[in-house]
Amino acid sequence: MAEERGQATLERAGWMREDPLLSVEDLHCAFRTASGRVHAVRGISFDVRRGETLGLVGESGCGKTTTGRAVLRLPPGERGRVRFRGEDMAKWSASQLRRARADIQMVFQDPISAFNPRRKAIDIVGEGLDIQGVPRQERTVLVQRALERVGLTAQQVGDRYPHEFSGGQNQRLAIARALALEPALLVCDEPVASLDVSVQARVLNVLQDIRESGDLSMIFISHDLSVVKIVSDRVAVMYRGKIVEIGDADAVYRDPVHPYTQRLIEAVPLLDDSDRVDFTPNTDLGETWRTTDFELVEVGPGHYAAVGDEVTQG
Amino acid sequence: MTVDGTPRNPAEAGALLELRGLTATLDSPAGTAHLLRGVSFTVERGKTLGVVGESGSGKSMMIKALLGLTPAKAVVGGESIFDGVALHELKPEARRRMLGRRVGVVFQDPMTSLNPVRTIESQMVEAVRYHKGMGKGDARQLAMSLLDQVGIPRAADRLRDYPHQFSGGMRQRVMIAMALTCSPDLLIADEATTALDVTIQKGILDLLSELQRDLGMAMILVSHDLSIVAGRTDDVVVMYGGRVVDRRATQELFVPPMHPYTRALSLAIPRLSMPSHTRLMALTGAPPSVYDAVMSPEEADARDMVRWESIGIHNELERSRHSTAQRAPLTERPEAEDERRG
Numbered sequence: 001m002a003e004e005r006g007q008a009t010l011e012r013a014g015w016m017r018e019d020p021l022l023s024v025e026d027l028h029c030a031f032r033t034a035s036g037r038v039h040a041v042r043g044i045s046f047d048v049r050r051g052e053t054l055g056l057v058g059e060s061g062c063g064k065t066t067t068g069r070a071v072l073r074l075p076p077g078e079r080g081r082v083r084f085r086g087e088d089m090a091k092w093s094a095s096q097l098r099r100a101r102a103d104i105q106m107v108f109q110d111p112i113s114a115f116n117p118r119r120k121a122i123d124i125v126g127e128g129l130d131i132q133g134v135p136r137q138e139r140t141v142l143v144q145r146a147l148e149r150v151g152l153t154a155q156q157v158g159d160r161y162p163h164e165f166s167g168g169q170n171q172r173l174a175i176a177r178a179l180a181l182e183p184a185l186l187v188c189d190e191p192v193a194s195l196d197v198s199v200q201a202r203v204l205n206v207l208q209d210i211r212e213s214g215d216l217s218m219i220f221i222s223h224d225l226s227v228v229k230i231v232s233d234r235v236a237v238m239y240r241g242k243i244v245e246i247g248d249a250d251a252v253y254r255d256p257v258h259p260y261t262q263r264l265i266e267a268v269p270l271l272d273d274s275d276r277v278d279f280t281p282n283t284d285l286g287e288t289w290r291t292t293d294f295e296l297v298e299v300g301p302g303h304y305a306a307v308g309d310e311v312t313q314g
Numbered sequence: 315m316t317v318d319g320t321p322r323n324p325a326e327a328g329a330l331l332e333l334r335g336l337t338a339t340l341d342s343p344a345g346t347a348h349l350l351r352g353v354s355f356t357v358e359r360g361k362t363l364g365v366v367g368e369s370g371s372g373k374s375m376m377i378k379a380l381l382g383l384t385p386a387k388a389v390v391g392g393e394s395i396f397d398g399v400a401l402h403e404l405k406p407e408a409r410r411r412m413l414g415r416r417v418g419v420v421f422q423d424p425m426t427s428l429n430p431v432r433t434i435e436s437q438m439v440e441a442v443r444y445h446k447g448m449g450k451g452d453a454r455q456l457a458m459s460l461l462d463q464v465g466i467p468r469a470a471d472r473l474r475d476y477p478h479q480f481s482g483g484m485r486q487r488v489m490i491a492m493a494l495t496c497s498p499d500l501l502i503a504d505e506a507t508t509a510l511d512v513t514i515q516k517g518i519l520d521l522l523s524e525l526q527r528d529l530g531m532a533m534i535l536v537s538h539d540l541s542i543v544a545g546r547t548d549d550v551v552v553m554y555g556g557r558v559v560d561r562r563a564t565q566e567l568f569v570p571p572m573h574p575y576t577r578a579l580s581l582a583i584p585r586l587s588m589p590s591h592t593r594l595m596a597l598t599g600a601p602p603s604v605y606d607a608v609m610s611p612e613e614a615d616a617r618d619m620v621r622w623e624s625i626g627i628h629n630e631l632e633r634s635r636h637s638t639a640q641r642a643p644l645t646e647r648p649e650a651e652d653e654r655r656g
Binding site: 059060167196197198199200201202204205208211212223224225226227229230231232233249250253263264265266267268269270271272274275276277 | 368369482511512513514515516519538539540541542544545568578579580582583584585586587588589590591592593594595596597
């Protein structure tokens with residue numbers, strides 16, 4: 001039954017493209033909590049091509065972080081398939097998975113809590129390389145290269161510990177740690193949420209530089225719509241564990257179709273009126289979109305929104 | 315003026331709040347830290363003032379110094395005049411009593427402001443009784459109507475709940491309700507929406523604006539994000555290195571000639587009108603150290619101008635690049651962000 005529904009979703013998923021680096025098909029994630037089972041991600045499908053940045057945007061509890069972690073099998077989803085370079089990750093052995101994790105790296109919101117405070121920053125950046133058993137000499141070169149890519153030098157980092165760096169610098173160290181392994185896919189979970197605007201700009205520019213310098217793909221998770229807009233090629237808007245709109249960033253922001261996307265865009269605080277997005281409010285679904293799932297249908301070239309038929313839940 | 319702080323003649327009264335050369339220093343093993351280096355501004359009755367700046371610029375310290383909540387070792391100087399009363403001449407106790415009844419404050423993290431082991435009812439009733447001298451029944455009634463006013467559904471039931479039983483946005487609404495218990499003349503929101511989701515943030519900001527208008531309060535909106543204050547304030551004060559570097563009517567914030575730092579801050583903000591893969595203008599270098607010796611505003615400006623203008627140079631570069639080729643990668647990179655700590 002589950003399998004059938006998964007297949008049906010695949011047939012309909014017109015926004016899935018050929019030859020992606022990563023494809024996620026009908027992913028479901030659930031957790032057991034004190035107050036019962038929480039179905040955090042309820043069947044989502046998307047893909048990421050080489051060199052592409054996909055923005056996953058939504059508010060607390062929409063399942064965006066769970067989705068990002070499921071890609072790294074931290075933990076894996078309950079149902080659905082995650083394929084990396086065409087291979088089903090669920091079929092990988094532990095050692096295959098460990099090797100693959102060099103290819104898929106993650107950057108978390110709070111670098112300080114992701115770092116061991118007693119280790120020197122330079123060793124933190126090289127941590128992944130140690131785990132992958134990279135020889136010492138090569139490690140030094142790779143660490144240096146990674147630091148350069150985030151605008152830091154080995155000299156600056158020296159023998160210092162994480163607490164001796166600012167929030168923005170620590171986040172750049174976290175990015176360097178991920179880059180040291182020369183991954184193909186970087187999952188960034190709210191990497192700038194705890195930073196000041198001026199520092200945030202610096203970190204975002206670093207991410208843009210990295211994207212431009214190679215064929216690194218990125219999943220960029222954030223609740224901040226304007227941040228997602230400037231870093232992403234494509235955007236997927238999540239609401240209650242579902243993707244409600246997906247498409248090219250410029251198209252989704254120019255012409256948001258789903259009522260939730262429209263609400264999110266409306267809520268962005270504006271510096272001045274030149275940032276105001278003119279759209280026709282979608283009232284077709286009334287308020288039903290809050291509690292009912294609708295099919296994703298194509299509303300523009302490569303732009304899909306959940307405004308189709310009602311989905312009947314099995 | 316009278317002892318309790320009401321001006322003799324309200325019609326003649328000047329600004330509600332006036333800060334004149336507010337300073338704060340703190341001695342530490344590393345030397346004397348100048349946290350505030352002479353902050354001056356006024357808040358008119360019923361008007362809203364935005365205070366903007368990076369972390370460490372002194373925004374929160376200014377609020378704390380104003381409220382008398384600085385660390386015991388900090389030395390505060392300068393004058394703060396609230397409704398004609400010279401706060402700096404009052405004893406801490408008298409100052410707290412006066413401000414507690416006239417000023418409401420909402421901080422960023424409601425979980426650290428609320429007592430986690432007491433119900434909302436007991437915390438609100440305590441505040442109401444302390445400030446208004448009401449009986450328990452009346453205080454409870456008022457607490458309920460305030461929760462209702464800030465948009466908390468089923469206020470009567472929710473009074474019995476503990477802080478952790480509210481969502482982040484709802485908790486911040488509780489904090490606003492608590493700040494309103496004294497029917498303040500001035501409401502201060504210090505990064506009150508920073509930790510919240512966009513739609514929740516908009517709800518809270520809308521609520522604050524609505525209450526400010528309906529209750530005729532003055533409001534100080536503190537944020538690191540210029541876009542938060544841009545659409546919601548009458549005036550804006552920009553803080554940098556413990557001092558005010560730009561102050562103007564919000565409508566004229568972006569009217570040239572802009573202050574170089576305000577301009578730099580505004581260029582660092584990602585905007586919906588930017589196409590994807592826009593490079594932002596990051597401020598390079600570190601903000602001035604709190605340990606720098608005291609200097610005149612002119613000397614400080616001259617020192618800081620280097621950093622403020624670094625962004626202008628990059629911006630010009632960027633613009634010329636964009637006119638020739640979209641998405642052209644920047645070959646040179648800005649100076650590495652230096653020795654800033656913390």
